[in-house]
Amino acid sequence: MTGRSAAAKTAVGPMVVAAVEHLEPAHRRLVDDDLAVSFLPGPLRALVALSRNEAVRRALVAGSERQGPGLWTSIACRKRLIDERLSDPLTEVDAVVVLGAGLDTRGCRIARHSDLPVFEVDLPVNVARKAAVLQRALGGIPASVHLVPVDVEHDDLMTALRSAGYDSAARTFFIAExxxxxxxxxxxxxxxxxxxxxxGSRLVFTYIRQDFLDGSDTYGAEAVYRRFRGRQPVWRSGLVPEDLGEWLAELGWRLDEQAGPSYFRDLYIRPTGRALTASPIEWTALAHR
Incomplete structure (x- = not known):
């Protein structure tokens, strides 16, 4: 399985996390996404419905923890962080570009209260699936949401975006989650x-630590390492938190902040009172031009 074909199949998992988290009482939620469940395929919508039972929710989280300690929490927290930065009153942008959008609901949630153009980029197979999901769940694609089929490893991203109506001179909030x-x-x-x-353009992205990718430190997530870095590696790129600022500067971006497990623990997890930890293998970074 190539990295691209694997990535095409990873759109569902994070949305299950978001949908199940939305069933938690408001004061215990890590992320708030009321559209997530409606974007899932039928069998997973049924699973989420069962998760209205607290014991079922606990079992789902526990099962995730056995496979990848802290990844459930990290996925939920990164979604919340991106939502917060995007909705920050100080974030003045003219467009949003979501790279690898999958089944993410962010563009549709924005469309409820704004005509801010959102360009959702993904592999053609995922874009076709997203279009069908939007037709089923919402009756169509919101006018401000533009689905852009692009294979970023082989196609010209900016040409595809401009063809979809994107103004490359716009202040843009880029998301690569x-x-x-x-x-x-x-x-x-x-x-x-x-x-x-x-x-004034912004960039937020998540990444896997390089030391996890090369196996020098698996951070207690050996099963995740075997799954994604085994005989046929699915995860192919990693970054070093300490080197990120210098690396981004070479690409024309200035690093503003990074969020790792302690960040999520202090800002999001502790206030819920839940006995959860975030994974140290994935980090979220925010930068600006």
């Missing part, structure tokens, strides 16, 4: 360096 690890390192570098946008 759960994407970069599936790309070749040279593709990651080329992708982030070509993202244009006026001064």
């Amino acid at each position: 759960g994407l970069l690890q599936y790309l070749q390192p040279q593709t990651v570098t080329a992708l982030l360096s070509q993202l244009s946008g006026a001064p």
